Amino acid sequence: MQPHPPEAHRTHRTGWLRAAVLGANDGIVSTASLIVGIAASQATQHDVLLAGVAGLVAGAMSMAAGEYVSVSSQADTEKADLARERKELEENHPYELNELTEIYIQRGLDPLLAEQVATQLMAHDALGTHALEELGISTQGSARPLQAAFTSATTFAIGAALPLLTALFAPGPFIARAVSSSSLLFLALLGIVAAYTGGSSLLKGAVRVTFWGALAMGLTAGAGALFGAAV
Structure with missing residues (x-):
């Protein structure tokens, strides 16, 4: 019998995929909303354009700092848990063996096989x-603060550049309309790519991000029009 090729799983992508999608989505939504509101x-x-550039730089740095701090906290927790587990293994190996055996028994193995x-x-x-x-800590899913920070900042900047470039080339009176419509298209494409990479529904992925993007731009445009008229 010929050996089967290894199955392709997508769980190893969850770390960088989450950071990439979050960064690009925030870049498009926040910068497009800012541009539409100012326009x-x-x-x-x-x-x-000045507001858009400022939003891109500030947003990218904010994403990098936020991801680094958040994932670093996760990494510190994992290290503390591993240090505690290492100490328990050194001090009470039989107890840890029984603990692991119980885990396998609860998963359906008979006691003798579970102990083996x-x-x-x-x-x-x-x-x-x-x-x-x-503890649920694996090598593939362990926290990587620098990777998360770099991925989020880079993808935020790429996402933010799309509405910014649209605003640069769009005629002045049509900036808000051009940026909002193109950003919704960018968001739909992002949702499709993210869903395809993660192996989920393409339609669901596209609708999910475009809905919230449209809501954010609509509310920001309303606020810009209201306060602009007041000033």
């Missing part, structure tokens, strides 16, 4: 086995 206040095209599996796995990699089975 709705009857500002000049120069002022609109736990013994063999702990002999091979006790800490790695307990990290995965007890």
Whole structure:
């Protein structure tokens, strides 16, 4: 019998995919909303572009800092849990063996087989086995602060550049309309790409991001028109 080729799974993509989609989505939505809101206040095209550039730079740095701090906190928690588990394995190995055995029994193995599996796995990699089975920490899913920060900042900047370029080339009176319509198209494409990469529904992915993007731009345009008229 010929061996089957390894199955292709997508779970290893969740870390960078989340950061990439979040960054690009925020870049498009926040910058497009900012541009549409400023344009709705009857500002000049120069002022609109200036606000867009400022939003791109500030947003990219904010995304990088936010992701780094958030994921660093997750990484610190994982390290603390692993250090505690390592100490428990050194001080009370039999108890940890029984604990792992109970986990496998609860998953459906009979007690004798569960103990054999736990013994063999702990002999091979006790800490790695307990990290995965007890703490839910795996090598593929472990926190990577720098990767998350760089991915979020880069994808935010790319996403923000799309409405900004549209505002640059659109005629002054039509900036708001051009940016909002093109940004909705960009968001739909982003949702489709993200859904395809993650193996989920393309339609659902597209509708999900375009709905919230349209809502954000609509509310910001209303605020810009209201306060612009008041000023």
